[in-house]
Amino acid sequence: xxxxxxxxxxxxxxxxxxxxxxxxxxxxxxxxxxxxxxxxxxxxxxxxxxxxxxxxxxxxxxxxxxxxxxxxxxxxxxxxxxxxxxxxxxxxxxxxxxxxxxxxxxxxxxxxxxxxxxxxxxxxxxxxxxxxxxxxxxxxxxxxxxxxxxxxxxxxxxxxxxxxxxxxxxxxxxxxxxxxxxxxxxxxxxxxxxxxxxxxxxxxxxxxxxxxxxxxxxxxxxxxxxxxxxxxxxxxxxxxxxxxxx
Numbered sequence: 423x424x425x426x427x428x429x430x431x432x433x434x435x436x437x438x439x440x441x442x443x444x445x446x447x448x449x450x451x452x453x454x455x456x457x458x459x460x461x462x463x464x465x466x467x468x469x470x471x472x473x474x475x476x477x478x479x480x481x482x483x484x485x486x487x488x489x490x491x492x493x494x495x496x497x498x499x500x501x502x503x504x505x506x507x508x509x510x511x512x513x514x515x516x517x518x519x520x521x522x523x524x525x526x527x528x529x530x531x532x533x534x535x536x537x538x539x540x541x542x543x544x545x546x547x548x549x550x551x552x553x554x555x556x557x558x559x560x561x562x563x564x565x566x567x568x569x570x571x572x573x574x575x576x577x578x579x580x581x582x583x584x585x586x587x588x589x590x591x592x593x594x595x596x597x598x599x600x601x602x603x604x605x606x607x608x609x610x611x612x613x614x615x616x617x618x619x620x621x622x623x624x625x626x627x628x629x630x631x632x633x634x635x636x637x638x639x640x641x642x643x644x645x646x647x648x649x650x651x652x653x654x655x656x657x658x659x660x661x662x663x664x665x666x667x668x
Contacts, residue, residue, distance in 0.1 A: 465489075
């Protein structure tokens with residue numbers, strides 16, 4: 423009897439030692455999970471009220487969608503990190519047609535702008551004229567990386583614009599760059615940008631609560647043989663530069 427009771431504990435302990443997911447990824451997620459869940463439950467309760475106006479219904483529904491998306495992204499990030507840690511995430515190389523990639527991202531950014539109430543932000547897409555028609559990498563993972571970075575730029579940009587540029591270093595690299603005019607980050611924050619749960623102190627502490635998405639970006643870039651650089655300054659915006667072998 424004692425042996426049966428102890429066995430699950432031993433299995434959990436072994437899993438912890440193997441993956442590092444307990445407590446590093448999970449212990450810090452309580453707030454990130456509870457916040458969107460509370461928002462979904464709270465606004466769903468408000469929608470049940472009989473005296474809710476049509477405008478309020480639209481607002482509450484938008485908040486539910488936004489919080490649901492936030493929660494779904496968090497769960498997806500957590501699953502991806504678990505798969506990366508355990509070596510179970512497989513990349514599939516395929517042709518990425520750059521013009522199609524930009525068109526798809528443009529459509530998705532327009533949806534993000536509506537969802538976040540950021541229609542005042544101009545997002546510009548450009549493709550270098552002599553860039554190749556396509557290059558080889560995992561399309562789904564590349565799209566995931568670019569979505570996360572664009573999502574973050576929209577989140578922290580209240581006015582101005584975001585530029586998405588694709589350039590080519592002949593025979594060497596395909597370079598993706600996302601430049602925004604947002605609130606920017608201090609050097610301290612940039613230095614810890616891809617840490618799991620940075621400290622909550624510093625001049626731009628509000629940027630510390632960024633979930634797991636940028637950690638996913640960092641790990642996926644590494645797996646795909648790419649490099650990721652970040653330049654930023656407080657109140658001067660941020661530039662993410664991703665380079666992949668051509």
